[in-house]
Amino acid sequence: MSRVELAEVVYAFGHGADAVRAVDGVDLVVPEGSFTAVLGPSGCGKTTLLRLVAGFLAPQAGTIRFDDAVVAGPGRVVPPQQRRVGYVPQEGALFPHLDVAANIGFGLPKQQRASAAGRDRVAEMLDLVELPREYAARSPHELSGGQQQRVALARALAPEPSVVLLDEPFSSLDASLRTTTGRAVAHALQATGTTAVMVTHDQDEALSLADQVAVMRLGHVIQTDAPRDLYRAPVDPEVGAFVGGATVVEARVEGDRATFAFGSAPLAAPAPDGEARVLLRPEQILVHRSEVGARVEQVHFYGHDAAVRLRLLPDGPALVARVPGLDAPEPGSEVGIGVTGPVVAYPTTSPTGVR
């Protein structure tokens, strides 16, 4: 398994004034054996980045390394088949005319495929992705979408690749299958110590499955962090809102605290004194029945919890709080609000702050 490193990688589609810089100077380190999610909205350059790592595209500038070996850089481009990359596409990836065993064995050396060692490897891979061994004889159309994606991962892992690349691998699955398949895939990658890069536009998927998340915007990677750190201290409010529910309110920073219209909170990270905006997560906003400070505008009940949309009285900004489902106040009622836990403050004048 390899560490993957991208340094100042650029790829533009088209030429001159019409060129689209899909990947615009990306730096990214994927540690050996880690699972990195590249997260960003549609069109931000995720797929292009993955195709550059796979070798389907060659960068116009910058360098891509697998461990110490340059696989793409000035004057050198190693073709995809020599990079030993496993690729798991969105769907429909399996060969429909081959059974599961032949699909999984496809990337193994020819002499190994029909041998006992090849059959053992297929069985081992089925175990790894938590599918019954009997499925080896099935055709892809006899499997559910989630099972097909597990087989696609087994096929990618069978030849022991340097790195596995996953391109929105669960996007065609329904919500519950997405979760179970995602967990099984993450578990198989971890069990084999595989270096993996997955692109996704789904923040829940990125935060729950990956060891580190690289957030992309307009061709740039703007933050790479462990899921918790990304959620707790996003580099700017836009990243904060992209990775979870967020309300941004005006505040004033003094020392290690931020004060805003309905209270104050300690800072999660140092920020300069003065005018600022703070990012509040819905679960940080507390609702008190005994006080009055905000009107409940809407309640979205999800069972285990509820999203409560509040308006600061008399005519202040809107906030969203997340409370245990059965504790949700009634729409139209008036409640008090507070904030728990540290907050991140962004100077109002920051070039990355919300304008």
Ligand SMILES: Nc1ncnc2c1ncn2[C@@H]1O[C@H](COP(=O)(O)OP(=O)(O)OP(=O)(O)O)[C@@H](O)[C@H]1O
């Ligand atoms: N073959 C192409 N020719 C011209 N422009 C392209 C081509 N492929 C992609 N682009 C442009 O490059 C940018 C990045 O595309 P890319 O497919 O990498 O984004 P993405 O983040 O993977 O999006 P999605 O989540 O929708 O797949 C977009 O602006 C897209 O329109």
